[in-house]
Amino acid sequence: MAGSELTNIKSPRVKAVRRLTKRAFRDRDRSFLAEGPQAVREALALDGVVVELFATAEAGTRHADIVAAATAAGVPVHRASGEVMAELAQTVTPQGLLAVCRFVHVALDRAVTADARLVAVLAHVRDPGNAGTVLRTADAAGADAVVFTDASVDPYNGKCVRASAGSLFHLPVTTGAPVAQAVRRLKDSGLRVLAADGAGERTLDDVDLSGPTAWVFGNEAWGLPEEILRLTDEVVRVPIYGRAESLNLATAAAVCLYASARSQRAGSRTPAPRLP
Amino acid sequence: MAGSELTNIKSPRVKAVRRLTKRAFRDRDRSFLAEGPQAVREALALDGVVVELFATAEAGTRHADIVAAATAAGVPVHRASGEVMAELAQTVTPQGLLAVCRFVHVALDRAVTADARLVAVLAHVRDPGNAGTVLRTADAAGADAVVFTDASVDPYNGKCVRASAGSLFHLPVTTGAPVAQAVRRLKDSGLRVLAADGAGERTLDDVDLSGPTAWVFGNEAWGLPEEILRLTDEVVRVPIYGRAESLNLATAAAVCLYASARSQRAGSRTPAPRLP
Numbered sequence: 198m199a200g201s202e203l204t205n206i207k208s209p210r211v212k213a214v215r216r217l218t219k220r221a222f223r224d225r226d227r228s229f230l231a232e233g234p235q236a237v238r239e240a241l242a243l244d245g246v247v248v249e250l251f252a253t254a255e256a257g258t259r260h261a262d263i264v265a266a267a268t269a270a271g272v273p274v275h276r277a278s279g280e281v282m283a284e285l286a287q288t289v290t291p292q293g294l295l296a297v298c299r300f301v302h303v304a305l306d307r308a309v310t311a312d313a314r315l316v317a318v319l320a321h322v323r324d325p326g327n328a329g330t331v332l333r334t335a336d337a338a339g340a341d342a343v344v345f346t347d348a349s350v351d352p353y354n355g356k357c358v359r360a361s362a363g364s365l366f367h368l369p370v371t372t373g374a375p376v377a378q379a380v381r382r383l384k385d386s387g388l389r390v391l392a393a394d395g396a397g398e399r400t401l402d403d404v405d406l407s408g409p410t411a412w413v414f415g416n417e418a419w420g421l422p423e424e425i426l427r428l429t430d431e432v433v434r435v436p437i438y439g440r441a442e443s444l445n446l447a448t449a450a451a452v453c454l455y456a457s458a459r460s461q462r463a464g465s466r467t468p469a470p471r472l473p
Numbered sequence: 474m475a476g477s478e479l480t481n482i483k484s485p486r487v488k489a490v491r492r493l494t495k496r497a498f499r500d501r502d503r504s505f506l507a508e509g510p511q512a513v514r515e516a517l518a519l520d521g522v523v524v525e526l527f528a529t530a531e532a533g534t535r536h537a538d539i540v541a542a543a544t545a546a547g548v549p550v551h552r553a554s555g556e557v558m559a560e561l562a563q564t565v566t567p568q569g570l571l572a573v574c575r576f577v578h579v580a581l582d583r584a585v586t587a588d589a590r591l592v593a594v595l596a597h598v599r600d601p602g603n604a605g606t607v608l609r610t611a612d613a614a615g616a617d618a619v620v621f622t623d624a625s626v627d628p629y630n631g632k633c634v635r636a637s638a639g640s641l642f643h644l645p646v647t648t649g650a651p652v653a654q655a656v657r658r659l660k661d662s663g664l665r666v667l668a669a670d671g672a673g674e675r676t677l678d679d680v681d682l683s684g685p686t687a688w689v690f691g692n693e694a695w696g697l698p699e700e701i702l703r704l705t706d707e708v709v710r711v712p713i714y715g716r717a718e719s720l721n722l723a724t725a726a727a728v729c730l731y732a733s734a735r736s737q738r739a740g741s742r743t744p745a746p747r748l749p
Contacts (some may be wrong), residue, residue, distance in 0.1 A: 214587050234561050235718075255565070270740065330721050334717075334720060334721070334724050335715075335720060336715040337714065337717035337720050338715055339714025362719075364578075364716070364717050367715065367716040367717065371515050387608070396730075402735055402738070431736070435613075435731075436734075438613065438644040438738070439609075439611075439612040439613055439614065439615040439616065439640075439644065440640070441613035441637075442511075442637065442638065442639070443611060443613075444609070444613050445638075447612070447721070448609075448723060448724065451724040451728055452727050454730045455731075455732075456731075458712075458714050459678055459732075462714070463678075464676070
């Protein structure tokens with residue numbers, strides 16, 4: 198590891214890193230924080246993403262492979278005291294590893310291409326934990342990209358990064374485009390754009406999902422506004438068979454994305470039969 | 474509303490209610506707290522569940538229908554100051570309504586009957602938010618019951634009640650049975666018992682889900698232990714098409730429960746074709 202252990206939580210270096218918990222500083226430095234062995238390992242798998250790594254003595258020993266990978270990649274590794282790590286990390290029980298990473302998102306046109314078969318769009322998702330969970334689920338469902346529009350939470354928010362469980366580093370993510378621009382690009386790329394919303398006339402089970410599809414997910418509390426619903430090709434709802442009023446946003450997204458993944462892989466061109 | 478406004482957070486009455494945030498006191502009184510208009514409305518829809526209702530002046534005005542329903546049902550309604558409500562409620566922004574409710578769970582044999590077609594079993598779920606989300610999703614998917622085993626979180630934990638978004642009051646919930654006893658009851662009732670676990674050889678897409686099915690969900694971090702996997706009829710995994718290592722527990726449960734709901738309603742007896 199480089200230099201001596203960082204022990205002073207008030208040192209300029211610690212403060213500079215700590216600032217990245219705030220969006221304004223992330224945007225200025227085009228950098229963010231990834232915590233814990235899983236996220237750090239995934240970040241190191243991408244060339245040039247990790248700028249520097251902080252590790253407690255204990256974590257450095259336990260995850261010697263990660264420290265070795267960082268060193269091999271020419272990434273400076275700093276030893277940090279437990280107190281400094283607690284100051285830098287945003288979790289109650291930091292796992293002793295924290296990386297400063299360069300932004301990994303790409304431009305909309307690079308994230309969404311004519312090859313795309315499944316894309317998730319977070320149109321008004323405000324809760325970073327939900328956003329990260331949708332990102333993780335989209336990755337699991339084999340999505341080609343995830344679009345964070347300008348009205349959604351910052352994908353580099355610490356809670357989002359943690360909830361994504363490394364998926365932020367797995368598939369193309371784009372952020373900051375207005376929803377209308379994102380929908381246009383998706384349509385131009387040959388995807389059918391479906392809004393997931395309780396206002397839909399047809400349910401997931403009634404729609405042919407075998408073709409290239411983009412799902413647009415709205416706000417946790419109020420769904421999607423009328424002007425966004427109008428932009429899409431169809432509004433589709435997740436069927437509610439019981440008495441729940443609605444589904445949690447991340448849950449609804451999982452049901453939609455996996456229904457698409459399944460239909461696309463089954464190669465079926467006909468919707469499931471509709472039964473009462 | 475009965476009596477004068479409660480303003481003293483140290484009064485015995487306020488303290489007695491506040492104690493219900495702790496499991497030992499809930500178990501002793503066989504009572505729990507339901508917060509917010511949605512949960513209180515659902516609780517009032519069940520006979521004899523709400524013991525007493527607390528409302529701030531503002532919430533009492535905004536939700537006059539709920540206060541009227543409580544009064545009509547003979548439920549004492551107490552006006553509480555904002556400070557008292559903040560003391561009683563477990564949310565940062567309490568919505569001004571809080572009900573003391575009697576336990577609503579039923580015995581295992583009453584929750585799981587020969588009529589059941591879809592049951593969710595929380596075998597080792599420790600996070601109350603996840604448990605409540607699974608309960609809400611099971612309700613949405615039309616499940617007949619939700620089983621909390623003795624190794625899972627208390628369904629009356631405040632976070633679980635909130636995450637269930639009223640679903641705790643919608644379908645039969647049972648709690649406290651050892652997992653082996655629950656699985657035996659499910660099998661005796663004619664359900665096929667599937668463990669949702671990454672160790673499964675077959676995926677969701679390869680299994681016939683059209684018959685009566687119980688899904689067993691494990692721990693957020695380590696899944697299901699071998700001795701529980703052995704009790705079940707089959708271990709089934711959610712397919713991971715992308716690069717995510719796994720899914721969040723509540724997300725995986727949503728995919729499983731909705732796959733079952735869809736298969737059962739489509740009436741298909743053949744599994745989806747398996748493609749590479």
